[in-house]
Amino acid sequence: MTPLVELRNVSKIFERGFIRKVRVHAVRNVNLTIDKGEILAVVGESGCGKTTLGKLIAGLIKPTKGEVLWLGKNIWRMKRGEFKKYRPLVQLIHQDPYASLNPARTVLQILGDPIRYYGLAKSKREVREKVIELLRYVGLTPPEYFLNKYPHHLSGGMKQRLAVARALIPKPMLIVADEPISMIDMSLRLSLLDLLKRLHKELGIAFVYISHELASTRYFAHDGKTAIMYLGTIVEYGPTEQLIKNPVHPYLRAILSAMPVPDPEIARRRKVLELKSLELPSPIKLPPGCPFETRCPFSRSICKEKMPELRPIEEDHYVACHIAEELPEWRPPWEE
Amino acid sequence: MSEENPILRVRDLVVEYAVREGVIRANDHVSLDVAKGLVNALVGESGSGKTTLVDAVMGTLPPNGYIRKGEIYFKDKNILKLNPEERRKIRWEKIAMVFQAAQNSLNPVMRVAEHFIDTVLAHKSMSKDEILRKAEELLKLVRLDPEQVLNAFPHELSGGMKQRVIIALSLMLDPELLILDEPTSALDVMTQHYLIRTLKEVHEKKGITMLLVTHDLPVVAEIADRVAIMYCAKIVEVGDVRKIFYEPLHPYTHGLIHSIPSIIGDLSKMRPIPGEPPSLLNPPPGCRFHPRCPYATEKCKKMEPPLVEVEKGRLVACFRYA
Numbered sequence: 001m002t003p004l005v006e007l008r009n010v011s012k013i014f015e016r017g018f019i020r021k022v023r024v025h026a027v028r029n030v031n032l033t034i035d036k037g038e039i040l041a042v043v044g045e046s047g048c049g050k051t052t053l054g055k056l057i058a059g060l061i062k063p064t065k066g067e068v069l070w071l072g073k074n075i076w077r078m079k080r081g082e083f084k085k086y087r088p089l090v091q092l093i094h095q096d097p098y099a100s101l102n103p104a105r106t107v108l109q110i111l112g113d114p115i116r117y118y119g120l121a122k123s124k125r126e127v128r129e130k131v132i133e134l135l136r137y138v139g140l141t142p143p144e145y146f147l148n149k150y151p152h153h154l155s156g157g158m159k160q161r162l163a164v165a166r167a168l169i170p171k172p173m174l175i176v177a178d179e180p181i182s183m184i185d186m187s188l189r190l191s192l193l194d195l196l197k198r199l200h201k202e203l204g205i206a207f208v209y210i211s212h213e214l215a216s217t218r219y220f221a222h223d224g225k226t227a228i229m230y231l232g233t234i235v236e237y238g239p240t241e242q243l244i245k246n247p248v249h250p251y252l253r254a255i256l257s258a259m260p261v262p263d264p265e266i267a268r269r270r271k272v273l274e275l276k277s278l279e280l281p282s283p284i285k286l287p288p289g290c291p292f293e294t295r296c297p298f299s300r301s302i303c304k305e306k307m308p309e310l311r312p313i314e315e316d317h318y319v320a321c322h323i324a325e326e327l328p329e330w331r332p333p334w335e336e
Numbered sequence: 337m338s339e340e341n342p343i344l345r346v347r348d349l350v351v352e353y354a355v356r357e358g359v360i361r362a363n364d365h366v367s368l369d370v371a372k373g374l375v376n377a378l379v380g381e382s383g384s385g386k387t388t389l390v391d392a393v394m395g396t397l398p399p400n401g402y403i404r405k406g407e408i409y410f411k412d413k414n415i416l417k418l419n420p421e422e423r424r425k426i427r428w429e430k431i432a433m434v435f436q437a438a439q440n441s442l443n444p445v446m447r448v449a450e451h452f453i454d455t456v457l458a459h460k461s462m463s464k465d466e467i468l469r470k471a472e473e474l475l476k477l478v479r480l481d482p483e484q485v486l487n488a489f490p491h492e493l494s495g496g497m498k499q500r501v502i503i504a505l506s507l508m509l510d511p512e513l514l515i516l517d518e519p520t521s522a523l524d525v526m527t528q529h530y531l532i533r534t535l536k537e538v539h540e541k542k543g544i545t546m547l548l549v550t551h552d553l554p555v556v557a558e559i560a561d562r563v564a565i566m567y568c569a570k571i572v573e574v575g576d577v578r579k580i581f582y583e584p585l586h587p588y589t590h591g592l593i594h595s596i597p598s599i600i601g602d603l604s605k606m607r608p609i610p611g612e613p614p615s616l617l618n619p620p621p622g623c624r625f626h627p628r629c630p631y632a633t634e635k636c637k638k639m640e641p642p643l644v645e646v647e648k649g650r651l652v653a654c655f656r657y658a
Contacts, residue, residue, distance in 0.1 A: 045524035155612055156382075185381040186551050190595045191608035213525060215554075219597040219606060244599055258529035260554030262596045264577045267558040272529060279494060334600055 002072045003033040004174060004206055005057055010066035012052050024283050026052040028232040029066070031310070034206055036173065039224025041209040041217040041240060045255075047280065049232040051178055054210045058090045058176045088118065088170035095179040097159035101151040107135070107162060108147045114169045134165040138195060157188035164195060168203075175199070176208045181216060193220045214259055218244055225316075228252050231283060231291040234310055238317035247330060248319045250296045257333040270333035273297065290322065298327060342369035343513055343545050344393065344431075349406030351388050351397070360616045362388040364569040366406070367643065370513065370547050375539055377548045377556045377577075379592075380566035381613055386549050387436075389566075390515055394433055395423055410513075429459055432511035436518040439498035442490035448501055449486040456508055467508075474504040477541060478534050496527035500534060507542065514538075515547045520555050532559055553596050557581055562649075565589050568614055568624040571643055574651040585652040587629045623654070631656060 012027040026049040034040050034057070044050045055061045056068060059075045067074050070086050078086060094100040101110060111131045121127040128147070135143035138161040151159055160180060167175055177196060181189040193216060199205050207224075211217045217226060218240060226240040228249065236249040247253045254273045261267050275295040281287055287294060293303040302322050310320040321327070351363040362385040370376045380386040391397045393408055393415075407414050410426055418426070435441060442451060452471040456462050472482035478500040490498060499519070506514060519535070520528045536559060539546055548560060556563055556577065563580045565573045565588065573586040584590040591609035598606070611628040614620050623641050626632040635655055643653040652658075 045526070157612060185613065186553070187381060187592055187595055187609045187613065189608075190597065190606060191610070193597075194608060215597040215599050218599055219603060222603060255525045256599060258525050259599050260528070260532075260552070260558050261598050261600050262554045262557050262581065262593060263598075263600070264557045264581050266600065267554070275526065278496065278526065278530060332600075 001035065003069075004036045004038070004071060005034040006067075006069040006072075007032050007056065008067045008069070010056055010063045010068060012049075012056060012061065013064045022284055025232050025286060026283065027056060027063075030056075030234055032227060032234065032237070034174070034208065037200070037204045037206050039200060039207045039209065039221045041211060041221035041224065041226040042229060043211050043214060043217050043226060044229035045212060045280070047283065048229040049283075050210050050212075050229050053229065054092075054176045054178050054208055057208055058092055058174075059086070060092075089172050090174045090176065091167035091170065091172040093160070093163050093167055093175060093177040093180045096183055097156055097163050098151075098183070100163055101159055103151050106148050106150055107131070107140075107154075110151075110162065111135075111165055111169065114166060118170055120169070134168065137168070138162070138165045139191075140165070155188075156184040157192060160184055160192055161195065164192075164199070168199070172205060174206045174208070176210070178210045179212065180209075182212070189216065190219070196220065214244065214256060231281065231286065233291060233320065234318075235292065235320045236318065237310065242317055246317075248313060248317075248324050248327065249292075249321050250298050250327065251292045253330060254295075261334060263334075266334045269336070272333065290320075298323060341372045343372040343411060344368075344370035344547070345407075345409040346389065346393070347407040347409070349389070349392060349408065350404040351385075351392050351401060351406075352404050353398070353401045355400065355617075357617055361619075362401075362569055362616060363392065363406075366566075366569075366571055368564055368571060368574075370545060371562050372545050373543055374561040375535075375546045375548060375559050376562045376564070377550060377560035378564050378566060379550060379553065379556055381551055383568075383613060383616060384566040385569040385616070386566050387517060390433070390517060390547075390549055394427060394431065394515070425459070428455075428511070429509045430511055431513045431515065432506040432509065433515040434502050434506050434517065434519055436521065438502040438519070439495050442498060442501065444490055446489075447486070448488055448490070448493075451501070451505060452486075452508060455505055459509055470508065471504065474507050475501070477507075477538060478504045479530075479537075480504070494527075496523060496531060499523070499527075499531055503534065503538065507538070507544070511544065513545045513547065515549065517549045518551070519548070520550070520552055528555070535559060553592065554598070565592070568619055569616055570624060570653065571651075572625070572653045574643075574649075576649060579650060585646070585650070585657055586625075586654050587631055587656075588625045591628075 007030050010030045014024040014026055016022045042050045042053055056063055062076055108131055111134055112127045115121050115127050115130050121130050132143040135146055140146050140161050181192055200207055209220050221240045224240055226243050227234045228236040230251050236252050247256050254275055257273045274297055276297055277295045281294050289304040289306055290308050293299045308320045308322045310318045313319045313324055346368040349363050349366045353360045378386050392403055408416050453467050456467045475482040475485055480500050560577045563577050564571050567588050573589045584593055595608050609628055620627055622638045623636040626636040641653045641655045643651050644658045645651050646657050
């Protein structure tokens with residue numbers, strides 16, 4: 001089966017500076033596929049290139065090297081008409097619902113305009129009916145109450161639901177959600193993730209879920225796959241639950257062991273994998289070997305010399321580490 | 337937090353803001369004890385009034401905010417009755433505060449050493465050598481290399497390092513209480529972990545009382561001794577950290593703890609709290625949690641449950657318990 005999206009050796013380099021050019025390697029040589037109706041989570045710390053990767057997947061920025069394929073076709077070689085058909089099939093949900101909605105438009109306008117644009121309703125009444133149906137579907141009820149509200153009348157959680165409703169209008173096949181819950185209240189986070197899960201289940205929409213932490217990733221991408229990013233490369237990739245139960249890469253082990261857990265006893269007794277250094281190397285001057293070598297407690301001489309490639313370690317589970325087989329056995333730090 | 341010897345006692349505090357749409361009551365008869373020598377956590381979502389409470393203590397309310405009623409005692413002094421100069425002295429010498437996103441509060445054109453000198457000289461007369469010697473000691477305590485850091489400009493340091501500098505800076509005048517507002521938000525997992533560890537070490541070595549204001553329950557589980565939960569301008573539950581996490585009493589606390597995604601535990605037991613937090617402009621009558629509460633009765637819709645002590649050191653505002 002042709003995957004929905006495929007990235008082949010994709011790199012993105014940003015150039016900064018006018019007199020002396022500085023090259024920032026945001027994404028380096030990434031290969032991945034997303035099947036129809038699949039969930040892929042991309043996890044990494046700030047500056048690892050996860051947002052850039054999301055934009056590459058969504059076809060918003062052009063890769064410096066490599067190809068991005070949509071149903072087998074290179075999106076940057078598509079004819080104008082083809083691209084126009086592809087474009088609405090990928091939608092984005094941004095981190096900041098306060099910035100992604102026009103403050104001068106009402107809810108009815110925010111949702112009604114794209115409905116008209118895509119020719120999905122003929123009369124005013126029909127637009128209104130469609131908007132009401134959408135609001136009800138994303139849990140903004142009673143819908144009539146919301147129609148004439150402006151974004152500033154809504155809480156962060158409601159705004160994010162509105163952004164979800166808007167993303168649904170062109171009937172997308174893929175939604176790229178970049179940290180969708182990081183700016184909303186904690187008691188509302190799970191219900192927003194439940195809403196996104198429902199879109200996945202009921203409408204068969206594929207998701208790329210971008211996050212800086214593994215807890216919400218586990219909740220949302222439980223049945224899907226996760227890619228761990230570090231300094232622009234994927235260092236580990238596989239089914240989400242397997243990565244959390246049986247992490248291999250020392251970076252993934254470190255962040256798993258340091259994740260705060262909502263349990264006082266476990267939080268106090270677990271042992272965190274100590275790193276050699278806290279500081280991340282600059283993406284301008286990358287180390288020649290393994291990008292994690294400067295912080296890895298297990299590093300050896302080969303790690304300084306050669307960049308490890310992402311390779312299978314068991315079925316469906318890939319790791320970019322020279323010494324993956326020789327690492328000590330993983331014992332969850334929260335187990336006694 | 338009814339400890340034998342609270343260092344800070346807030347009594348029946350009412351704080352309001354005048355806004356175009358009317359009056360927002362952000363602290364509605366709030367009483368809270370901060371236990372001496374412990375790590376106290378004040379937990380609430382945005383708009384629950386936790387930052388207002390801290391602003392009232394520090395005297396940093398915005399111009400449209402005012403204290404309508406109540407007392408705030410630091411040890412035995414009602415600090416609301418002090419004159420501005422006395423208040424200022426308490427503010428940085430006895431109670432220090434690390435603000436949210438504090439890493440951005442360093443002056444970009446001043447070297448780190450100058451920040452230490454300026455801060456101390458604003459309150460005390462001390463020689464520069466003495467100040468720098470003390471700064472070195474504190475920077476070591478927060479695990480920074482004093483030589484490297486003191487001569488650096490803020491932009492030369494990472495976010496996590498700046499956060500540590502601010503904590504060292506806040507300890508320069510030997511405060512008795514350190515208030516930290518969302519110290520871990522916007523930090524990466526590893527940076528956050530090392531910061532929590534630093535705070536633990538500072539607490540152990542200096543015996544300083546801490547008040548951590550946060551929405552991040554996993555961080556609370558890791559560091560706090562005592563926890564107070566705030567919802568919609570009111571304190572709804574207070575207790576020891578283990579009691580709060582293992583035997584939450586208030587339905588809101590219970591809902592909150594079960595709505596946090598985690599890398600451990602059973603996914604099927606995680607479930608969201610239904611509904612939305614109410615607006616402070618128009619809070620629901622009776623118990624403010626009743627529209628979202630699975631146990632709400634007619635009484636809850638009409639009467640406000642008082643915060644009562646149900647066992648020693650354990651307070652809850654819910655009709656199921658009183």
